[in-house]
Amino acid sequence: MSALAHVGQAGGGGPTDPAPAQERAGRSWLPYLLLLPGALWLFVFFVIPLLQLFTVSLQSQFPGYPGYYYRDVNFSNYLRALTDFAPQFGRSLLFAGLATFFAFCLAYPLAYAMAFKAGRWRNVMLIAVIAPFFTSFILRTVAWRQILADEGPVASTLNALHLLPGGHITETWAAVVAGLTYNFLPFMVLPIYASLERADHRVIEAGGDLYANGFTTFRTVTLPMSMPGVIAGTLLTFIPAAGDYVNADLLGADNTKMVGNVIESQFFRVLGGFPVAAALSFTLMALILAMVFVYVRRFGTEELL
Amino acid sequence: MARSSGFREAKGDLRLESVTKSFGDFTAVDDLDLVVPRGSFFALLGPSGCGKTTTLRMVAGLEQPSAGNIFIGETDLTGSRPYERPVNTVFQSYALFPHLTIRDNVAFGPKRRGDRNAMTLADETLQLVQVDHLASRKPAQLSGGQQQRVALARALVNRPEVLLLDEPLGALDLKLRRQLQVELKRIQTEVGLTFIHVTHDQEEAMTMADTVAVMNHGRIEQMGRPADMYDLPLTSFVANFVGRSNLGVGQVVDRDGDNLVAEVQGTKVKVPLARANAKDGTVMFGVRPEKVRVLRSAPEGGGDDVKGTVLDVSFTGVATEYLVRLPSGTVWSCYEQNLDVDPIDLRPGDDVWISWDPAHAFTVAADEAEARAAEEATA
CATH class of the missing domain: 3.40.50.300 (P-loop containing nucleotide triphosphate hydrolases)
Structure with missing residues (x-):
């Protein structure tokens, strides 16, 4: 409904004198009409599969017929999801949290430089940030796996210098977190850049004019003004990173598996794993929703809530 | 400290x-x-x-x-x-x-x-x-x-x-x-x-x-x-940027006691020496529009005057602005305060005399480009 209120506002910029009744009736349908294709699409390809998945998550197996299920209200799937796979859940949230933190540390200075210091290089930098999207993200992760492999240039050089404690770069949790950070970095950079670029330069100057030195101005003016971008960036990084399984699969080992990996293997590799996989998916979704809700409540701006 | x-x-x-x-x-x-x-x-x-x-x-x-x-x-x-x-x-x-x-x-x-x-x-x-x-x-x-x-x-x-x-x-x-x-x-x-x-x-x-x-x-x-500054602008730019001025380029031809005499587009005008910021050769002569009076007949008295034709009359409430074309082709603007209740009876095309007290006139160094730039900047 708030989306509709928005449409109404955008259209109502002009004078508000009453239009002829007929025209008004016609116009009030317009927002719904415009929403219809997207709503239909989401209904068919999101809402229905989601409901389907939910029913699957409550199914039970036919005893003696592995791989066959019957409709049921069996919450033990959820219990299994939470007890058997707690380490993977913990890892998912931890890795996603770390990746979000590192991505923020890398992205903020980059976005700041692009918005304020890049001058004519700004567009080049923007393209450089977006360029990785031209290749599939699985291909890029495979490439990382080769670069970081034990026989690859990085690991062999570090090993020759005795600088790599475990002997490997891949198959470690650090490689998974690095992969996640790398893959979701643009989603952190772009919203922060957009909010910094939109910030009124005069407002930042006003900080200096009112006795705040460079760092204080950043802390009290620039950073708070870019918070909508920071929030959007952290959400866009954390949410997909928590559900990701490609990085853990390609760069990690058995002891770095995340929830995504478990869901994938329960769906495709374990006979009779469907209900548990569905329960895992729903649990992950609920966890992320709850965390995002608390996060946005705590740090959010009016623009997001 | x-x-x-x-x-x-x-x-x-x-x-x-x-x-x-x-x-x-x-x-x-x-x-x-x-x-x-x-x-x-x-x-x-x-x-x-x-x-x-x-x-x-x-x-x-x-x-x-x-x-x-x-x-x-x-x-x-x-x-x-x-x-x-x-x-x-x-x-x-x-x-x-x-x-x-x-x-x-x-x-x-x-x-x-x-x-x-x-x-x-x-x-x-x-x-x-x-x-x-x-x-x-x-x-x-x-x-x-x-x-x-x-x-x-x-x-x-x-x-x-x-x-x-x-x-x-x-x-x-x-x-x-x-x-x-x-x-x-x-x-x-x-x-x-x-x-x-x-x-x-x-x-x-x-x-x-x-x-x-x-x-x-x-x-x-x-x-x-x-x-x-309004009373006595020192440059052609100020003359037109701070308020408006009727300006014309002319030559200084003589001195007459405390006054400078200049010929501006065929008319001899006087300017007090104290108000002449340019005193020799080619100068720009100016009078503020509200210092100029519009008269039906030739004035008697010590002021400077020129005959012209009314080009436009615009009533603004407190005052009326007349645009008067002078024989040289220049258009002067004159503000008359609407002090009396008489209706305005001047129409475009009427012949009038415009007149001003030389004590209000001034000269500045001739710079038509700057005068025009100032006029455009305030338009």
């Missing part, structure tokens, strides 16, 4: 000594010398691109001069950062902190200076500018006029030695602008700070400021009390 933050205490007149600011090949401010006495309301008036905002930003420390020095009293502020100067700015777009409440916006400066009474000071200042009832709102919830008052409060609360106003009323509608002009003047008198007001609106500059400096091409063309 310097504090650890590098803040420089300074009291006294603001002084700019041979200040120049170049951006690449473009000289925005050209060898500017200026003294603004402490506690005065000073206006920098000029068309866009004349260097007035650059001058202001150099005083604020937001730009550094390419050459020259800026002093307050005996303290040289050249090279110091904005936060080290006892100077605050009211920005053109207000530049309020969007994420802070109005009270926090105003308390920002005092807080940075470690003032324990920041909040009390903020409330007092909001009261002074009459928006204390909005203290807990965010800037986006305020109207333009209210934001303007908050921006003023945010600068005033620091009691700076010099307060800079960068076209502060530019975004407001006429009625609100008038109201805030009066109020700004009241506040300035009340707090007694040096106000430097940058504007392209000559009426605004004249109504508010004690002293007006007209800037053009990075230099000050003329500086003085508004009434003096």
Whole structure:
């Protein structure tokens, strides 16, 4: 409904004198009409599969017929999801949290430089940030796996210098977190850049004019003004990173598996794993929703809530 | 006494000594010398691109001069950062902190200076500018006029030695602008700070400021009390930028006692020597439109006069403006106050005489391009 209120506002910029009744009736349908294709699409390809998945998550197996299920209200799937796979859940949230933190540390200075210091290089930098999207993200992760492999240039050089404690770069949790950070970095950079670029330069100057030195101005003016971008960036990084399984699969080992990996293997590799996989998916979704809700409540701006 | 933050205490007149600011090949401010006495309301008036905002930003420390020095009293502020100067700015777009409440916006400066009474000071200042009832709102919830008052409060609360106003009323509608002009003047008198007001609106500059400096091409063309400047402009640019003038190029032909005699487009005119800023050769002669009288018949008396034809009559309420074409082809504008209730009986095409007291005439160095530029800038 708030989306509709928005449409109404955008259209109502002009004078508000009453239009002829007929025209008004016609116009009030317009927002719904415009929403219809997207709503239909989401209904068919999101809402229905989601409901389907939910029913699957409550199914039970036919005893003696592995791989066959019957409709049921069996919450033990959820219990299994939470007890058997707690380490993977913990890892998912931890890795996603770390990746979000590192991505923020890398992205903020980059976005700041692009918005304020890049001058004519700004567009080049923007393209450089977006360029990785031209290749599939699985291909890029495979490439990382080769670069970081034990026989690859990085690991062999570090090993020759005795600088790599475990002997490997891949198959470690650090490689998974690095992969996640790398893959979701643009989603952190772009919203922060957009909010910094939109910030009124005069407002930042006003900080200096009112006795705040460079760092204080950043802390009290620039950073708070870019918070909508920071929030959007952290959400866009954390949410997909928590559900990701490609990085853990390609760069990690058995002891770095995340929830995504478990869901994938329960769906495709374990006979009779469907209900548990569905329960895992729903649990992950609920966890992320709850965390995002608390996060946005705590740090959010009016623009997001 | 310097504090650890590098803040420089300074009291006294603001002084700019041979200040120049170049951006690449473009000289925005050209060898500017200026003294603004402490506690005065000073206006920098000029068309866009004349260097007035650059001058202001150099005083604020937001730009550094390419050459020259800026002093307050005996303290040289050249090279110091904005936060080290006892100077605050009211920005053109207000530049309020969007994420802070109005009270926090105003308390920002005092807080940075470690003032324990920041909040009390903020409330007092909001009261002074009459928006204390909005203290807990965010800037986006305020109207333009209210934001303007908050921006003023945010600068005033620091009691700076010099307060800079960068076209502060530019975004407001006429009625609100008038109201805030009066109020700004009241506040300035009340707090007694040096106000430097940058504007392209000559009426605004004249109504508010004690002293007006007209800037053009990075230099000050003329500086003085508004009434003096209006009465006797010293350049063709000022003649047309500060109010309007009827101007004509002519030759100085003679002296007659205390008067200069010039021939302007076939007519001999007199100008008091004291009012002649150009005394030899080719000069530009001028009279203000309201000093010219429009008559049905040839005047008798000591004034200068010319015969012409009415081209247009526009009634503006308080006055009526007549455009009169002179035999030379030049069009003069004449304002007649509507003092009597008689209906205006002049129509376009009527033959009239226009006449003026030579005591109101002036001459400036002939520069038609500048006169035209000034006219266009105020149009």
